[in-house]
Amino acid sequence: MKALLTLLVIGINSAISAERPNLLVFLVDDMGWQDCSLPFHRGASGEALATDLNRRYRTPNMEALAARGMIFTRAYAHPVCTPSRVSIMTGKNAARHQVTNWTNPAGTENSDKDVLHLRSPEGWRRTGMAADEKPLPALLKAAGYHTIHCGKAHFGSRGAFAQDPKAIGFEVNIAGNEIGHPASYFAKDSFGKRSNHVTGLEKWHGKDEFLTEVLTRELCGAIETAAKGEKPFFAYMAHYAVHSPFQQDPRFSANYPDLPPAQRAYATLIEGMDRSLGDILAKLDQLGIAEKTFVVFISDNGGDAPIPNDNANPIVSGNAPLRGKKGMRYEGGIRIPMIAGWAKAGDGEVQAELPVTPGSRTDDLVSLVDLFPTLLGLAGAKDVPLFDGHDLRPYLKGDTSYHRPQWLVTHYPHGHNNDHFSILHEGSWKFIRNYADGSTELYDISKDLAENRNLTKAHPERGAAMEKVLDEHLRAYGALMSQRVEAGAER
CATH class of the missing domain: 3.40.720.10 (Alkaline Phosphatase, subunit A)
Structure with a gap:
């Protein structure tokens, strides 16, 4: 699956009134x-x-x-x-x-x-x-x-x-x-x-x-x-x-x-x-x-x-x-x-x-x-x-x-209240990759809005599939990734 940019075409299937809002x-x-x-x-x-x-x-x-x-x-x-x-x-x-x-x-x-x-990507704006x-x-x-x-x-x-x-x-x-x-x-x-x-x-x-x-x-x-x-x-x-x-x-x-x-x-x-x-x-x-x-x-x-x-x-x-x-x-x-x-x-x-x-x-x-x-x-x-x-x-x-x-990628390669993560929403499912420790999380938001039950072990195939799709979208966006810092190196 690719993250495709959408081109806005004015005038096709939607007439624009002479008086605009x-x-x-x-x-x-x-x-x-x-x-x-x-x-x-x-x-x-x-x-x-x-x-x-x-x-x-x-x-x-x-x-x-x-x-x-x-x-x-x-x-x-x-x-x-x-x-x-x-x-x-x-x-x-x-x-x-x-x-x-x-x-x-x-x-x-x-x-x-x-x-x-970990530190922020060198090239973020x-x-x-x-x-x-x-x-x-x-x-x-x-x-x-x-x-x-x-x-x-x-x-x-x-x-x-x-x-x-x-x-x-x-x-x-x-x-x-x-x-x-x-x-x-x-x-x-x-x-x-x-x-x-x-x-x-x-x-x-x-x-x-x-x-x-x-x-x-x-x-x-x-x-x-x-x-x-x-x-x-x-x-x-x-x-x-x-x-x-x-x-x-x-x-x-x-x-x-x-x-x-x-x-x-x-x-x-x-x-x-x-x-x-x-x-x-x-x-x-x-x-x-x-x-x-x-x-x-x-x-x-x-x-x-x-x-x-x-x-x-x-x-x-x-x-x-x-x-x-x-x-x-x-x-x-x-x-x-x-x-x-x-x-x-x-x-x-x-x-x-x-x-x-x-x-x-x-x-x-x-x-x-x-x-x-x-x-x-x-x-x-x-x-x-x-x-x-x-x-x-x-x-x-x-x-x-x-x-x-019905999908959305959220990419945050920085530290704040939570640190260094990417998210894929896909329908009611939500997949999270945590870059700090390599862990993943999987939730069915329709049944668990409070995200109490991590389903990665219960649904490993879904988690693996969503992780693959997440990577495809991040590559398509040209996403900058968190950078690893060696022990003792200046941050």
Whole structure:
């Protein structure tokens, strides 16, 4: 089996309307699959299974968007942030674009060294996205879209090609640079100092405002300006929330009196993020363009809530019932919430091209790389480069005969919460290779969502077959592999 790049052909089997939709991607940083009041967990009969985490958090605007659109119960990202963000922008698997770990502002090696005999591949792109990529905003700009970036960028390190979002095709950049998290969420503290200072928001310094709200107001202003023009717009709202530091958004603190301080702060970051979504959707409605705006809600990796992560008893962990968290090879590290649909239901020409059934869902495996062909297809873009994603519009249209290829490779040749691994999802089966000790893991996710039962011994033939397929995909991607360090050698 080969990992084949898909070529987007505009105009074949799908007419593009003369009036094209506005596009809004709402990206949350480090938000887990269970960090919301909207249950993504489903029972054997498809019924929603709410958990204690769903009951803890308040995300009514996510619920409202899902009621108007489609939820993807099995959406995946890379286990850490920069690779996922570059995959959104390029439509390529991280093993192919080779930004396989998060980048730091200095552009230097940042991998943990828990495995003494392994180190990161020498050639991974420590400084971020390559300059020869043709990223999503540049392609949308070429297709006649006005492009807006707001919030966390983290596409490249200081001085590198993709440090400034304008370099990759955004015409407007609000607060995006090389940093991966804010030094502070508080405007009264000037959003912190030194290397993780949030730039471009100086007019807010000293005011009693929170970063999530400030970014929301800034984006709403940029959208209002864009709405006065003749072009459709692409708005990329990439919140710094809910990444650490876990600081309480004071607007919502009173809603969580019984939680310990860090968990209380995290819950307020979640609710503030959801308020932002609601405020932006309300702004679109106020401007009379909600019916013409297509929205995608996603996270960039698994959750990192300040809740004890007990691998021996995953049900009490921060991503329960999933095992693990951000950076890990388990589902809690890579499965994310995802919703797509129109900002407001309507019967105009734009929505006629992509009618989304309210309250619909798919349980198929999908990936962040799929946004690239989906959004470019909606925009009617041309001269699109090759990519790894698959168009999700048939799902959104309710085509039950359509199934994106149900396999996915995740390659992480670095140290972090888990160290040096590759994953192959194939239908309900999941195969993991651990490079540190050469061990393998095999799970049937449909029967063991918490990944408690390693089936390598019970199903050796399946494990061997999946390992062979994994190797074929990694070779096709040109994946860079972990490097072995001899005892006593300098790391």
